[in-house]
Every structure is written in C-alpha cells, then in structure tokens.
Amino acid sequence: MGRVLVGMLIGIVLVPATALMYLKYGRPPVAAADAPFPLEKFVADVPLKARIEFEQVTKPPVKSDEDTFVAGAHIYAQECAVCHGYHGQASRFGMKMYPTATPLWEKHGKGDVVGVSDDPLGETYWKVENGIRLSGMPGFKGILTPAQMWQVSMLLANANKPLPPEAVQILRGEAPAAGVQGEAAAAALKLPAGYKVEVSGSAK
Ligand code: HEC
Structure with a gap:
C-alpha cells in the first residue's frame, strides 16, 4: 500500500x-536562433504530413499554362516574397524565422528541384490554404480566393521548369505589383471575370 x-x-x-x-x-x-527541442521536427512533421495526406485535393481547377503562371507570379510577389524571397534574391528575414521560411526559388537536392517543385501540388495548396501552425506560415483562406491559391501553388509546382519571361520578371520583383483592390486588380491578375481582389497588403 x-x-x-x-x-x-x-x-x-x-x-x-x-x-x-x-x-x-x-x-x-x-528564441528563433535556439537549437530545436529533441524530436521537435518529428513531432511537428508526422501529424502535418498525415493530415495533408488525408485532406489534400489532387485535381487542380487551373491549368498549368502561361496565364496561370503570370497570375501566380503577381500573387507570389505581393503575398509571399517578403518571407520566401524573390527569384534570385533571398528574403531579408525569412532565414531568421523559426522554422525558417523555405526559399522557394532556390535549387536544392540534386539540383533539379527548385523550392517545393518536388512536393505534390495538392500538398502545397493545402499549406497555402491552411497555413502551418507554430510556424510563421499564414493560412491564406479568406485572403486569397481558391483560384488564386491554386495559381500560386501551380506556379511553385513548376518552379524547376522554364517559366514565361513575364512571370520571371514579376518574380524578380522587377515589374510593379498589380494594384491591390477591386476588379481592376483582378483583371491585372488575369483572374476569371467576377473575381475581386480583397487583400489589404501594400502595393510596391
Ligand atoms: C510571414 C511569413 C510568410 C509568408 C508571408 C508566407 N509564408 Fe510560406 N512559410 C513560412 C514559413 C516560416 C514556413 C516554414 C514552415 C515549416 O517549416 O513548418 C513556410 C512554409 C511554406 C511552404 C512549405 C515549404 C516546405 O518546405 O515544405 C510553402 C509551399 C509556402 N510556405 C508557400 C507560401 C506561399 C505560396 C505564400 C504566399 C501566398 C507564403 N508561403 C507566404 C512563412 C511565410
């Protein structure tokens, strides 16, 4: 007893x-610069992968063509480049985040992978839509339309392929980003008629 x-x-x-x-x-x-807890990556990655496998949509409603890539590039420059970096130019603070914001235009692996071009499209879409908890990755549901989230995801899935020069220029931050509000912005983003852009980011 x-x-x-x-x-x-x-x-x-x-x-x-x-x-x-x-x-x-x-x-x-x-602190962001501290070493990880033992098993931290494992504990974070296993449930995330399992959830995405369960929920991911595998049939994209957009084509992988020039219009999609240009529209995706505008969205990327406006919403993502600040953390993930421009084409050929790393983000100033993305690598100081914990976890770091993956550089999405850098080659890695055996050199034929760029950013997340080796991840399934549906996985990237899930991450863009829902974000990743306990990391700086925001969920864009309610900020971008599903069409816009597919466009930017489709662009990232093709990051290791030759892209239209117009898209590359935008991704390099060289072209002015499209306006940020209303139907004019939707037209600039080459979205189907009826879309309005309702993000409140600041134009470059
Ligand atoms: C405020 C900073 C921030 C912004 C803005 C941001 N992200 Fe992220 N993102 C992150 C961080 C940090 C991670 C790393 C999360 C992790 O490792 O768990 C991440 C992870 C990702 C991943 C997964 C990368 C991998 O290695 O598997 C993708 C894909 C992604 N982001 C796409 C986007 C897209 C597309 C946008 C714009 C629509 C965007 N992000 C905007 C910070 C950001």
Whole structure:
C-alpha cells in the first residue's frame, strides 16, 4: 500500500512539478536562433504530413499554362516574397524565422528541384490554404480566393521548369505589383471575370 502511495505521489505531483521547473528555470529554447527541442521536427512533421495526406485535393481547377503562371507570379510577389524571397534574391528575414521560411526559388537536392517543385501540388495548396501552425506560415483562406491559391501553388509546382519571361520578371520583383483592390486588380491578375481582389497588403 505504502509503495502504491509513493508511486502515485511521484506520478501525480513530482513529474508535473519537474516539467514545470524545467519550463520555468531550465532555459528551454524560445528564441528563433535556439537549437530545436529533441524530436521537435518529428513531432511537428508526422501529424502535418498525415493530415495533408488525408485532406489534400489532387485535381487542380487551373491549368498549368502561361496565364496561370503570370497570375501566380503577381500573387507570389505581393503575398509571399517578403518571407520566401524573390527569384534570385533571398528574403531579408525569412532565414531568421523559426522554422525558417523555405526559399522557394532556390535549387536544392540534386539540383533539379527548385523550392517545393518536388512536393505534390495538392500538398502545397493545402499549406497555402491552411497555413502551418507554430510556424510563421499564414493560412491564406479568406485572403486569397481558391483560384488564386491554386495559381500560386501551380506556379511553385513548376518552379524547376522554364517559366514565361513575364512571370520571371514579376518574380524578380522587377515589374510593379498589380494594384491591390477591386476588379481592376483582378483583371491585372488575369483572374476569371467576377473575381475581386480583397487583400489589404501594400502595393510596391
Ligand atoms: C510571414 C511569413 C510568410 C509568408 C508571408 C508566407 N509564408 Fe510560406 N512559410 C513560412 C514559413 C516560416 C514556413 C516554414 C514552415 C515549416 O517549416 O513548418 C513556410 C512554409 C511554406 C511552404 C512549405 C515549404 C516546405 O518546405 O515544405 C510553402 C509551399 C509556402 N510556405 C508557400 C507560401 C506561399 C505560396 C505564400 C504566399 C501566398 C507564403 N508561403 C507566404 C512563412 C511565410
């Protein structure tokens, strides 16, 4: 009986108390530049991958053509480049975030992958729509229309392929970003009739 009580005391009081002491006095990593917790990446990645596999839509409602890439490039320059960098120019603070904002126009792997061009399109769309919790990646549902989120996702899925020069120019931040409000902006983004752009970002 005595042993059982000691066991319960340890389980109910000592374990949570030790955990609390660690959080308060153990200086666990809280700064962006700190090293990760043991198993942190594993604990974050496994449920994210499982959720995306379960929910991702695999049939995109947009074509992979020039109009899509140009529209996607406008959206990218306006909404994403600040963290993920322009084509040929890294973000000033994206690599100082924790986790870092993946550079989406840099070659990696064996050199034939650019950004997330090796990820399934539906996975990228899911991330753009829903964001990634406990990271700086925002969910764009309600900010961009589904068509716009597909356009930018389709662009990223083709980042390792030759893109139309107009799209590359926009991705380099060389062309002025389209206006930010209303039907004129939707026309500039080459969206189908009836779309309005309702983002409140600032034009470059
Ligand atoms: C405020 C900064 C910020 C903005 C703006 C932002 N992102 Fe992200 N994004 C992040 C961060 C940080 C991550 C890394 C998340 C992680 O590793 O879990 C990320 C991750 C991603 C990923 C997954 C990358 C990978 O390696 O699997 C994609 C795809 C992505 N973002 C696309 C976009 C698109 C498209 C936009 C614009 C519509 C955008 N992001 C806007 C910060 C941002």
